[in-house]
Amino acid sequence: MRALVVFMAALLLTGCDKxxxxxxxxxxxxxxxxxxxxxxxxxPNVCMAENPKNxxxxxxxxxxxxxxxxxxxxxxxxMSNKVVGDEEEDSExxxxxxxx
Numbered sequence: 001m002r003a004l005v006v007f008m009a010a011l012l013l014t015g016c017d018k019x020x021x022x023x024x025x026x027x028x029x030x031x032x033x034x035x036x037x038x039x040x041x042x043x044p045n046v047c048m049a050e051n052p053k054n055x056x057x058x059x060x061x062x063x064x065x066x067x068x069x070x071x072x073x074x075x076x077x078x079m080s081n082k083v084v085g086d087e088e089e090d091s092e093x094x095x096x097x098x099x100x
Contacts, residue, residue, distance in 0.1 A: 030054035034062025038070070039077050 033054050037047030044063045048056045069075035 026055065027058045030058035031062030031065070034059035034064075035066040036062075038063045038066035039075070041077060 030051075033051050034044070034047060037044070037050075037059070042050075044060050047063060048054075048059050051059060066075060066077075070077055
């Protein structure tokens, strides 16, 4: 009987880290959804309505983090595909066009 109790306790305790890992994964996924919604310019209530399976508090936390970064100038919601070196090429093209 004692061996059964020890076995059951060991079995239950080995799954705790997997449950915690699952919760952490869901939380980080929901925060990423909220972050991407803010970068796309969506309101938080629209984002939460579009993603009902994600915990709303984590979606909102991700949205707020993105909003803070945008306001601080750390993130650019337009996410332009323009490469930094393209600016020099554009100015060279303009000057060549003006010469002709």
